[in-house]
Amino acid sequence: MTTEEIPAKAKEVRLAARPDGALTLAAFEVVEVEVPEPAEGEVVVRTDYLQLTAVMQDLMKPEPNLPMPGYQVGETLWGGGVGTVVASNSPDLAVGDTVQNMGGFRAYTVGPAGEHWKLDPTAFPSPLHHLTQGVTAYHGIVDIAEVKDGDTVFVSGAAGGVGSLAGQIAKLQGAKRVIGAAGSKAKVEYLVNTLGYDAAFDYHDGPVVDRLRELAPDGIDVFFDTVGGEQFEAAVQAAAPNARFALCGALAGQVGESIGAFPRLDVMTSIVKQISIRPFSTYHTPEQIWAWNSAFAAWTAEGRFVLPQTLVEGGHDAAPQALIDLLGGKFTGNVVVKI
Numbered sequence: 587m588t589t590e591e592i593p594a595k596a597k598e599v600r601l602a603a604r605p606d607g608a609l610t611l612a613a614f615e616v617v618e619v620e621v622p623e624p625a626e627g628e629v630v631v632r633t634d635y636l637q638l639t640a641v642m643q644d645l646m647k648p649e650p651n652l653p654m655p656g657y658q659v660g661e662t663l664w665g666g667g668v669g670t671v672v673a674s675n676s677p678d679l680a681v682g683d684t685v686q687n688m689g690g691f692r693a694y695t696v697g698p699a700g701e702h703w704k705l706d707p708t709a710f711p712s713p714l715h716h717l718t719q720g721v722t723a724y725h726g727i728v729d730i731a732e733v734k735d736g737d738t739v740f741v742s743g744a745a746g747g748v749g750s751l752a753g754q755i756a757k758l759q760g761a762k763r764v765i766g767a768a769g770s771k772a773k774v775e776y777l778v779n780t781l782g783y784d785a786a787f788d789y790h791d792g793p794v795v796d797r798l799r800e801l802a803p804d805g806i807d808v809f810f811d812t813v814g815g816e817q818f819e820a821a822v823q824a825a826a827p828n829a830r831f832a833l834c835g836a837l838a839g840q841v842g843e844s845i846g847a848f849p850r851l852d853v854m855t856s857i858v859k860q861i862s863i864r865p866f867s868t869y870h871t872p873e874q875i876w877a878w879n880s881a882f883a884a885w886t887a888e889g890r891f892v893l894p895q896t897l898v899e900g901g902h903d904a905a906p907q908a909l910i911d912l913l914g915g916k917f918t919g920n921v922v923v924k925i
Contacts, residue, residue: 590672592630592694596621597902599691601646601657609643609913614906621694623673630673631685631695631702636902637666637717638909638921639747640837653867664690667925668705668713679704686716691905693925709883715893718920722834722868723751724878727759730866731808731832735760738802740821742766743812743837744786745773747920750894752810752834753783758885761808765801767794767817769915776918781892789817798824805829813837818849825859833865894919901925 595618602615624630641652642665650656657663667690671683676699679685685702689695695702705716726748727733739756743749744766753764766777766786777786787797794817798806805826811818814836821831856863868874885891896917898908905923912921 592621592632592672594621595619596693598662598693599902599905600662601659603659604646604648605643609646609910611906611910613646616902616906622696624675624696627676627698628696629671629676629679629685629699629702631669631687631689632672633667633669633689633693633695633925635668635714635717636691636905636923636925638905638912638923639665639719640835640913642909643913653869662691664688666690666717668716669695671702674699684713691902693902709879710886714895714897714922715882715886717922718751718882718893718895719747720751720882721870721874721878723748724755724881725868725874726810726832726834726866727752727755728877730864731756731810731830733759733761733808735762737761737807738763738765738804738826739808739810740765740767740798740802740806740824741783741810741812742789742814742817742821743835744768744777744783745894745918746812746837747894748834749810749812750777750781750919752812753777754781754891755881756808756810757782758881758890763802765798765806767797767813773918781894794820795823808832810834811836814849816849819852822852822855822859822861825855825861827859829859829861831861831863833863896921898923 598619600615603613605613644650645657668686671679671681674681678699684705686705687702733756739761741749741753744753745768753766756764763784766783767789768774774786774788777783785801798820806824807826807829809821809831811833812835896919898904908923
């Protein structure tokens with residue numbers, strides 16, 4: 587069944603070549619492909635919104651060494667999106683249903699109904715609320731860092747897709763003070779004035795360790811790290827006894843020439859302070875997804891949580907440049923392309 591005209595061809599973005607150094611438009615190819623008819627048990631989904639994340643650059647490497655499949659040259663980039671069922675040959679999904687899938691950089695996806703997750707239209711104010719990195723932020727803050735009442739928490743990359751959520755979650759878990767590092771004055775103001783961080787600073791403005799000692803004179807109890815590099819080294823020096831470090835990412839080693847990819851660990855300081863270093867990956871298990879969605883829905887309904895998100899217009903033609911801009915720190919919060 588279908589209620590709208592589906593085009594014979596539609597756009598998708600493919601990996602044209604593996605990037606050598608910084609990501610450029612030369613790595614992408616926008617092509618038109620045929621939109622097939624759905625077979626028995628399949629649906630056709632029009633992609634409405636596509637989520638972009640920093641890990642997409644890592645997936646372009648020949649050996650990404652991540653718990654997810656890498657991108658292959660000549661093939662369509664996969665990724666999270668929200669769309670609308672426009673044709674269905676399955677009793678499980680009806681035309682008009684809003685769904686989430688991993689179809690990625692395709693204007694239309696065609697596949698088994700079981701590969702699409704039907705969304706509850708009443709759970710959140712908009713479908714965009716389903717496109718966040720909240721599962722990672724929630725798992726890292728609650729399960730890995732175990733943030734509790736009275737903690738002083740430092741978040742690196744605090745204006746990014748994960749960090750902008752992690753700081754808010756930490757406050758809602760009872761943290762006494764949440765400090766964020768970002769890459770511009772505008773982002774620092776955004777963290778404090780919009781997201782409710784207690785303090786924030788631009789990591790370009792002098793040694794990070796000096797800012798941490800100024801803003802957290804008694805030390806930091808939790809470090810939620812998405813960057814690595816100097817910020818990791820500074821956090822070790824500014825840590826309170828028995829601090830917990832939740833290592834989520836290493837953006838300093840993902841962009842450009844990878845300056846700061848390999849931070850030095852002051853082993854003796856770590857031993858004396860008994861720092862717990864807890865690297866983690868988020869596998870998006872049903873339990874992890876349920877925990878985040880439940881908390882996010884409740885906090886949103888209560889008006890206690892801000893959705894930090896940048897919406898990029900322009901469809902698939904704009905998506906490659908938007909990913910480059912994301913890696914360059916142009917945006918705040920989670921980045922979504924309107925298809």
